[in-house]
Amino acid sequence: MREIRALPLSAAAFAPFGAVVSAGLTAGLAANQGTAVRFDFCAPLTSTRPAARGNLAVFRSTQKSLPFEVRLLERHPCSTQTFLPMVCTRFLVCVAPARPDGAPDDDGLLAFVCGPGQGISYDVGVWHHPIIALDADADFAMIAFEDGSALDCVEQPLASVVVVTA
DSSP: OEEEEOEEOOHHHHTTTEEEEOTTSSOOEEEGGGTEEEOOOOSOOOBSOTTOEEEEEEEEEOBOOSSEEEEEEEEOTTBOEEEEEEEOSOEEEEEEOBOTTSSBOGGGOEEEEEOTTOEEEEOTTOEEOOOEESSSOEEEEEEEEEOSSGGGOEEEEEEEEEEEEO
């Protein structure tokens, strides 16, 4: 069993796995007759399957606490996947690079604590753990391209448990 410490989410640290979605990370434009600032193209929304449809779903995540045991990872080999908190204080994101054979590199697993105002978008094929609410149950809007096939989501058990601590 290996132990890793969860780090605060930052755009730079998360960049190898996708994008942090948050107001103010890029220049914004005045919108809505000056009552808002609009930040465009915060993350790519990509699908490699022409028949896959965009799916905007809502996930209700049951609160868990740290330390948390990571036992499996998943990936979406043909689509980005974006999570935008709707009702949430903090949540845990765990990601891992792929080995040359395509399997997740358990030794490269990283964990991030995301705070209010932060969402994330995983790049196509990025290994990650399902979203974990930390302080209370949480609701997330999720965007991915799906066609109902096995390529929508691939799961892989880890060779050994990784414990994420605060």
